[in-house]
Amino acid sequence: MQQTKYILEEKDIPTHWYNVVADMPNPPAPPLGPDGKPVGPDALTAIFPDNIIEQEVSHERWIKIPDEVRQAYTMWRPAPLFRAHRLETALGTKCKIFYKYEGVSPAGSHKLNSAIAQAYYNKQAGIKRLTTETGAGQWGSSLALAGHMFGIEVRIFMVKVSYQQKPFRRSMMQAWGAEVLASPTPVTEYGRRLLAADPDNPGSLGIAISEAVEEAASRADTKYSLGSVLNHVLLHQTVIGLEAKKQLEMIGEYPDMVFAPCGGGSNFGGIAFPFLADKAAGKNVRLVAVEPTSCPSLTRGHYAYDYGDTAGMTPMMLQYTLGHDFMPPSIHAGGLRYHGASSLVSQLYNEKLIEAVAVPQLATFDAGVAFARAEGIIPAPESCHGISAVIEEVKRCNEAGEAKTLLFNLSGHGHFDMASYDKFFAGQLEDYVYPEEEIAAALHRLPSVPV
Amino acid sequence: MQQTKYILEEKDIPTHWYNVVADMPNPPAPPLGPDGKPVGPDALTAIFPDNIIEQEVSHERWIKIPDEVRQAYTMWRPAPLFRAHRLETALGTKCKIFYKYEGVSPAGSHKLNSAIAQAYYNKQAGIKRLTTETGAGQWGSSLALAGHMFGIEVRIFMVKVSYQQKPFRRSMMQAWGAEVLASPTPVTEYGRRLLAADPDNPGSLGIAISEAVEEAASRADTKYSLGSVLNHVLLHQTVIGLEAKKQLEMIGEYPDMVFAPCGGGSNFGGIAFPFLADKAAGKNVRLVAVEPTSCPSLTRGHYAYDYGDTAGMTPMMLQYTLGHDFMPPSIHAGGLRYHGASSLVSQLYNEKLIEAVAVPQLATFDAGVAFARAEGIIPAPESCHGISAVIEEVKRCNEAGEAKTLLFNLSGHGHFDMASYDKFFAGQLEDYVYPEEEIAAALHRLPSVPV
Numbered sequence: 001m002q003q004t005k006y007i008l009e010e011k012d013i014p015t016h017w018y019n020v021v022a023d024m025p026n027p028p029a030p031p032l033g034p035d036g037k038p039v040g041p042d043a044l045t046a047i048f049p050d051n052i053i054e055q056e057v058s059h060e061r062w063i064k065i066p067d068e069v070r071q072a073y074t075m076w077r078p079a080p081l082f083r084a085h086r087l088e089t090a091l092g093t094k095c096k097i098f099y100k101y102e103g104v105s106p107a108g109s110h111k112l113n114s115a116i117a118q119a120y121y122n123k124q125a126g127i128k129r130l131t132t133e134t135g136a137g138q139w140g141s142s143l144a145l146a147g148h149m150f151g152i153e154v155r156i157f158m159v160k161v162s163y164q165q166k167p168f169r170r171s172m173m174q175a176w177g178a179e180v181l182a183s184p185t186p187v188t189e190y191g192r193r194l195l196a197a198d199p200d201n202p203g204s205l206g207i208a209i210s211e212a213v214e215e216a217a218s219r220a221d222t223k224y225s226l227g228s229v230l231n232h233v234l235l236h237q238t239v240i241g242l243e244a245k246k247q248l249e250m251i252g253e254y255p256d257m258v259f260a261p262c263g264g265g266s267n268f269g270g271i272a273f274p275f276l277a278d279k280a281a282g283k284n285v286r287l288v289a290v291e292p293t294s295c296p297s298l299t300r301g302h303y304a305y306d307y308g309d310t311a312g313m314t315p316m317m318l319q320y321t322l323g324h325d326f327m328p329p330s331i332h333a334g335g336l337r338y339h340g341a342s343s344l345v346s347q348l349y350n351e352k353l354i355e356a357v358a359v360p361q362l363a364t365f366d367a368g369v370a371f372a373r374a375e376g377i378i379p380a381p382e383s384c385h386g387i388s389a390v391i392e393e394v395k396r397c398n399e400a401g402e403a404k405t406l407l408f409n410l411s412g413h414g415h416f417d418m419a420s421y422d423k424f425f426a427g428q429l430e431d432y433v434y435p436e437e438e439i440a441a442a443l444h445r446l447p448s449v450p451v
Numbered sequence: 452m453q454q455t456k457y458i459l460e461e462k463d464i465p466t467h468w469y470n471v472v473a474d475m476p477n478p479p480a481p482p483l484g485p486d487g488k489p490v491g492p493d494a495l496t497a498i499f500p501d502n503i504i505e506q507e508v509s510h511e512r513w514i515k516i517p518d519e520v521r522q523a524y525t526m527w528r529p530a531p532l533f534r535a536h537r538l539e540t541a542l543g544t545k546c547k548i549f550y551k552y553e554g555v556s557p558a559g560s561h562k563l564n565s566a567i568a569q570a571y572y573n574k575q576a577g578i579k580r581l582t583t584e585t586g587a588g589q590w591g592s593s594l595a596l597a598g599h600m601f602g603i604e605v606r607i608f609m610v611k612v613s614y615q616q617k618p619f620r621r622s623m624m625q626a627w628g629a630e631v632l633a634s635p636t637p638v639t640e641y642g643r644r645l646l647a648a649d650p651d652n653p654g655s656l657g658i659a660i661s662e663a664v665e666e667a668a669s670r671a672d673t674k675y676s677l678g679s680v681l682n683h684v685l686l687h688q689t690v691i692g693l694e695a696k697k698q699l700e701m702i703g704e705y706p707d708m709v710f711a712p713c714g715g716g717s718n719f720g721g722i723a724f725p726f727l728a729d730k731a732a733g734k735n736v737r738l739v740a741v742e743p744t745s746c747p748s749l750t751r752g753h754y755a756y757d758y759g760d761t762a763g764m765t766p767m768m769l770q771y772t773l774g775h776d777f778m779p780p781s782i783h784a785g786g787l788r789y790h791g792a793s794s795l796v797s798q799l800y801n802e803k804l805i806e807a808v809a810v811p812q813l814a815t816f817d818a819g820v821a822f823a824r825a826e827g828i829i830p831a832p833e834s835c836h837g838i839s840a841v842i843e844e845v846k847r848c849n850e851a852g853e854a855k856t857l858l859f860n861l862s863g864h865g866h867f868d869m870a871s872y873d874k875f876f877a878g879q880l881e882d883y884v885y886p887e888e889e890i891a892a893a894l895h896r897l898p899s900v901p902v
Contacts, residue, residue, distance in 0.1 A: 001518065004525035007458055067452060074455035075827045086600075104555065106827030108866070148824055149537075168619075168869035175823050175872050372626050373599055376526050376557030415559070415866035418619035421626050 002085055006247040008078035013070050018238040020273040020344060021231065022061035023280040025351060028231070028343055031315035032305055036449050039315050046217045047224040049125030052118065055232040063235065065117075072116045072149060076105045077239065081247035082410075087374040093394045094403035096253065099410040100244045100271060101377065107142040107172075109380065109412030110270055111227055114236035115142035116149070118225045123150040129222040131215045133157045133183065133208030136334030137169025138380070138412055139227030144178035157183040157211045160203035162334050169416045183208040190214050190311045204327055205338050206310030213313050228264025229308060229342045237270025240409060245274055248407070255285060255407035257393060261385040262289035262298065262356065263335050265342030271409040276353060287354040289345065290389040292364070294432040295328045297321055297341045298349055298356035300439055305449040306340055316447055319346040322434070323442030329432045332420035333364065333381040357389055360431035364388045365424040368414065380412040381420050453536055457698040459529035464521050469689040471724040471795060472682065473512035474731040476802060479682070479794055482766035483756055487900050490766050497668045498675040500576030503569065506683040514686065516568075523567045523600060527556045528690065532698035533861075538825040544845045545854035547704065550861040551695045551722060552828065558593040558623075560831065560863030561721055562678055565687035566590070566597035569676045574601040580673040582666045584608045584634065584659030587785030588620025589831070589863055590678030595629035608634035608662045611654035613785050620867045634659040641665050641762045655778055656789050657761030664764050679715025680759060680793045688721025691860060696725055699858070706736060706858035708844065712836040713740035713749065713807065714786050716793030722860040727804060738805040740796065741840040743815070745883040746779045748772055748792045749800055749807035751890055756900035757791055767898055770797040773885070774893030780883045783871035784815065784832040808840055811882035815839045816875040819865070831863040832871050 021028055030038035041053045048056070055063060065073075084097040102110035122130060130152055134140025140156040147154035156178055163170060163182040170180050183203045184191040188211040194201050201207075209226070216224035226233060241258075248254060258275050260268040272287040279285050291298055301320040308314035310324055319340045322328075326339035341349075348354045368384035370391065371377070379387060386408040397404050414421065423429050472479055481489035492504045499507070506514060516524075535548040553561035573581060581603055585591025591607040598605035607629055614621060614633040621631050634654045635642040639662040645652050652658075660677070667675035677684060692709075699705060709726050711719040723738040730736050742749055748771045757772040759765035770791045773779075777790035792800075799805045819835035821842065822828070830838060837859040848855050865872065874880050 001461065001522050001525065003461055004522075005461065007460070009458070010452065010454055010456060071452050071455075074452065106829070145827055149827075167873070168866075171869035171873045171876075172829060172866075174876060175820060175829055175869075177824060369626060373628060376596055376600075378557070378623060378626055413866075415619075415623075415864075418622035418626075422618070422622045425622075425625060 004083060004085060006081040006250060008243060008246060010074050010078070012246060013073050013077050014065060014239050014242040016062040016064050017235045018242060018274050018277060019058055019061055019063055019235055020269070020276055021059050023277050024347065028347060029318035031317050032449060033315055043315055047213055049122055049127055049223055051121045051125055052232055055235060056230060066120060069117050069120050073239070078243050079104050081244055082375070084375055087371060090370065090374045091391065091394050093398050095394050095397050096405045097390060097394070098248065098253070098255070098407045100240055100407070101410045102240060103377065103410060103413035107138070107145050108415065109138040109142065110237060110240060110267060110409070111139045111142035112146065113239055113270070114227065114233045114266065115146035117236040119143070119146035119150040119152055122152060122223055122225070127152065127223045129153040129155070130225045131155045131157065131212040131222055132225045132227065133205060133212045134227070135159050135162055135205045135337055137162060137166055137173065137416065138335055140180065141169055141172045143225055143227070144173040144176040147178060148176045154178040156180045157185065157208040159183055159205060159208050159334070160201070161330060165419065166416055183211050185211060188214045204310060206324060209309040210311035210313055213309060228266040231344055233266050234269035234273065234342055234344055237266045238273050240270040241272060241274030244271060244407060253405055256404040257286040257288060258407045259288045259290055259386045259389050260409040261336060261382045261411060262291045262341065262345065263338045263382065265345040267382065267409055267411045269342060269345055272354065276348070279353065288389060289349070289354060289356040290385040291356060291358050292333060292336050292385065293358040293360045294434055295322070295337055296358040296434055297339065299358045300434065302443050302446065303346065303350055304446050306446050308340065316449060317343045319343050320349065321446070322439065323445050325445060326442060332361070332417065332429070333385060335382040336385065359385055359388045360433070361429055362431050365421070365429065367391050377410065378414040379410060380414045381417050383411045455534060455536060457532040457701060459694060459698060461525050461529070463697060464524050464528050465516060465690050465693040467513040467515050468686045469693060469725050469728060470509055470512055470514055470686055471720070471727055472510050474728050475798065479798060480769035482768050483900060484766055494766055498664055500573055500578055500674055502572045502576055503683055506686060507681060517571060520568050520571050529694050530555050532695055535826055538822060541821065541825045542842065542845050544849050546845050546848050547856045548841060548845070549699065549704070549706070549858045551691055551858070552861045553691060554828065554861060554864035558589070558596050559866065560589040560593065561688060561691055561718060561860070562590045562593035563597065564690055564721070565678065565684045565717065566593035567600070568687040570594070570597035570601040570603055573674055573676070574603060578603065578674045580604040580606070581676045582606045582608065582663040582673055583676045583678065584656060584663045585678070586610045586613055586656045586788055588613060588617055588624065588867065589786055591631065592620055592623045594676055594678070595624040595627040599628045605629040607631045608636065608659040610634055610656060610659050610785070611652070612781060616870065617867055634662050636662060639665045655761060657775060660760040661762035661764055664760060679717040682795055684717050685720035685724065685793055685795055688717045689724050691721040692723060692725030695722060695858060704856055707855040708737040708739060709858045710739045710741055710837045710840050711860040712787060712833045712862060713742045713792065713796065714789045714833065716796040718833065718860055718862045720793060720796055723805065727799070730804065739840060740800070740805060740807040741836040742807060742809050743784060743787050743836065744809040744811045745885055746773070746788055747809040747885055748790065750809045751885065753894050753897065754797065754801055755897050757897050759791065767900060768794045770794050771800065772897070773890065774896050776896060777893060783812070783868065783880070784836060786833040787836065810836055810839045811884070812880055813882050816872070816880065818842050828861065829865040830861060831865045832868050834862045
C-alpha cells in the first residue's frame with residue numbers, strides 16, 4: 001500500500017510558535033497613530049489585553065505555547081499531512097503534491113489555532129467578553145467555540161451578505177453559544193451611521209472590524225479579537241508549518257514550493273513562515289501567496305500606510321492595500337475579501353522573500369472540483385485558491401518535464417460553502433478582474449503618510 | 452498533557468472484516484420468496500453482483516479486505532478514537548467516555564466504509580452503473596464519492612422531503628459527479644404510480660429503495676447498492692469496531708457498554724459486532740442499539756417476516772418491523788427513519804445478545820448540543836441518539852456511584868444538518884412517540900408467513 005497520510009502524535013504538537021520577525025532582514029515597520037507618528041504598544045490597550053500586545057510586538061524567535069492551549073489543540077492537532085497520490089495521477093505528473101489538512105478542526109478550518117490562543121490569553125487577563133468580525137464565518141465559528149471552551153462570552157459582527165447567504169455558519173456559532181449580529185448593525189455608532197445612509201448596506205469585513213473595535217474600545221468588560229492580519233495571529237498559525245515540516249522530514253522530503261491562499265495573511269503565514277526560517281538560513285524554497293484577481297492587494301495594491309478597518313479606527317500599518325474603503329465584489333471566497341494584507345506578509349513580499357499570484361474565481365472552483373473528485377475532500381473556496389495555483393504549477397512542470405515537490409495548506413473544508421458550488425455548477429459565477437483605474441483612484445484616498 | 456486521541460497507523464487498518472454470523476448461536480434465518488419458501492443466493496442476482504452475494508451469505512468469520520479497498524480507506528482511516536475528557540468534566544462523572552469518530556471521512560460519516568467496498572466489488576464484476584436510495588444523504592454522498600473513485604456511474608433516489616430540506620447534501624453528491632433525483636420520481640413504474648395517487652408524496656426510505664431496486668432489476672447494465680440492513684453492509688462496517696478495540700487495547704481499556712444509533716443497523720453493527728465476538732467468548736460487555744421513539748422497530752416492533760422496501764420487491768426477511776408500509780414522521784435523524792432493522796441485528800436482539808433503547812428527539816438534540824459545547828464536534832442528528840443514551844447511562848452511574856467505561860460510535864458530523872439545530876434552538880422540534888394502536892395495526896398488514 002502507498003502511504004497517504006503522515007500523522008504525528010499529540011506529544012509532537014509544537015511546544016513553541018515561530019516568530020518570523022526574528023528572521024526578517026529588517027525590523028517590521030511600526031504602526032502609526034493619527035498624527036503620523038509611531039505608536040507604542042499602549043495604543044492597543046483599549047482593545048487588546050497586555051499579554052496579547054506583548055506577543056504582537058515581540059522579536060523573540062520562539063514563543064512558548066501554554067500547556068492549556070496545547071491541551072485544547074489535542075481536540076484535532078496534530079493535523080494530518082496528505083500525499084495527494086490520486087490528484088497526482090489525475091494530473092499525470094511526476095511532481096509530488098503534499099497538503100496539510102486544517103479542515104479536521106471542529107470549526108472546520110485553521111482559524112481555530114489562533115482562536116484558542118486568543119481566548120486563552122484573554123481569559124488569563126481576566127476578560128469576560130470578546131467582540132470580533134467574521135466574513136464567511138470561519139473565524140467567527142472558531143472564536144465561538146474557543147470562547148465557550150474558556151468561558152468567555154462572544155459577540156460576532158458577521159458581514160450581512162454572508163449572514164444571509166451562509167445561515168448555517170451562523171447556526172454553528174449559535175450551537176457553540178455565541179451571539180451573531182448582521183453587520184452593519186444598529187448597536188454601534190458606526191453601524192448606525194452606515195444604515196442611515198443605506199439601510200441595505202451589504203457590509204464588508206472592514207466595516208465589521210470597525211464595529212467590533214468600536215464596541216470593544218467603548219466597554220470596559222470587553223476586548224477585541226481579530227482572526228488575521230496582526231503579528232500575533234500569524235504567530236499562532238505557525239503550528240501549521242511547523243508540523244508540516246516535521247511530517248515531511250519523517251519521510252525525507254522538502255518542498256520546492258509552498259502555496260497558500262492569502263487574504264489577511266494568517267493562512268499563508270501559518271504554513272509559510274516556518275519555511276522562511278530555512279530560507280533565511282540559505283535553503284532554496286519558494287513561498288507563494290495566492291489571492292483572488294478580484295481582491296489583488298499584494299499583486300496590484302499600493303505599498304503604503306493604511307488603516308486595517310473601513311472607518312479608520314485602527315492605527316495605520318504599512319501594507320499592500322487597495323484602500324481601506326475598498327468594497328470587494330461578492331466573490332465566494334469570503335475570507336479573502338479584505339482590502340489589505342498583514343504587515344509582515346507585505347514587508348516580506350516587498351523585500352522579495354515571498355511571491356504572490358492572483359487567480360480568477362472560475363479557475364479556483366475548477367480546481368476545487370478536480371481536487372474533490374480525486375482526493376475526496378471538498379475544499380473551502382478560500383482553499384481552492386491555493387489548489388488552483390498548485391495545479392497551474394504542475395502543468396508548467398509537466399510541460400517543462402520537471403518534477404517538483406509542492407506543498408499547500410488545505411486550510412478548510414467547504415461543507416458550509418455548497419451554495420457556492422451550486423452556483424458554479426449552474427454557471428452563475430463570474431470572473432472579476434479589479435479595474436486598473438479603480439486601483440489608481442484608491443491611491444488618492446489613502447491616508448497621507450510618507451513611506 | 453492528557454491524551455485526547457488514540458491514533459493508529461495506516462498499516463493498522465484492519466486486513467479482514469469480521470463476520471458476526473460465524474459467532475451467532477443460531478444460523479441467520481433465511482430470506483423468503485413470494486411463495487414463503489427460502490430463496491437461495493440466485494434470487495439476488497438481478498440486483499447484486501455475485502461477489503457481493505457471496506459475502507451476503509458467507510459464514511466465514513474473517514473476510515479479507517482487498518488491497519484496493521484498504522488503499523482507498525487510507526483517505527481517512529484509521530479513524531481516531533477520542534477520550535471525551537471535556538464531556539466527562541461537564542457531566543461530573545467518574546465514568547470514562549470514549550468515542551470512535553467516523554465523521555473524518557470525506558463524505559462525513561461511516562457510510563463510506565461500505566460504499567467503497569461495494570463500488571470496488573461492482574467494478575470487479577464489470578458493472579458500469581449503480582442505483583441507490585438515500586434519506587438524509589449520508590449514504591448517497593458516500594456512494595457518489597466511491598462510485599467516482601472506481602469509475603462507476605451513480606444514480607441516487609433521494610427521499611423528496613430530504614432533497615428539499617437538505618439541498619447541500621445534494622450539492623455534495625453532484626460535486627462528486629452523481630445524478631440525484633427526488634423520490635418518488637417519474638422514472639420508475641412504482642414512482643409514477645405513487646405520483647399519480649399523490650403528486651405531493653414526500654417520499655420515504657422504503658419508497659426510494661423500491662425505485663432503486665426496480666431500476667436495477669430492469670436494466671442489464673445496472674446493479675443496486677444498499678447502505679445498511681444487509682449482512683455484507685454490516686460486515687464492511689466492522690472496521691469501526693475492530694479499530695476501536697485495537698485503540699482501547701493500546702491503553703489497556705475495555706468497554707463495559709458500547710452504544711450506537713440504530714436505523715437499518717450498519718452504524719450499530721459496525722461498532723458492536725467485533726465486541727460480540729468477545730461476548731461469545733465469555734466476555735462481559737453490553738451492546739446497546741439506540742433508536743428514535745418515533746421509529747421504534749427493535750423496542751416496539753413485531754419480530755416477523757417483512758419486506759425491506761415499501762413496494763414489496765425484495766425477498767422477505769425475518770426482522771423487527773413496524774410494517775413495510777410504515778411512513779415515519781419527519782424527524783431530523785433521516786438515517787433512522789426506516790421501518791425495519793437488519794436481520795442480523797434483529798436476531799441477536801431476539802436472542803438477547805444485544806439490547807435496545809428508544810430516545811425522544813428533543814433529548815437527542817439536547818445531548819448533541821452538550822456534546823458540541825464540550826468536545827467541539829457538532830454531531831449528526833443520528834449520532835446524537837447514541838450520545839443521548841450515553842449521557843443517560845452516565846447519570847445513572849453518577850447516582851449509583853459507579854464508574855463504567857463507555858464507548859460509542861460518533862458516526863458522523865452535523866455540518867449538513869444545521870437547519871435541524873436551528874429548528875431545535877427555535878423550539879420548533881417535537882417529541883413523537885409512535886402510538887400503540889398503529890403498531891398493533893401494522894401487524895395485520897405484514898405478509899402472512901409463519902415464524
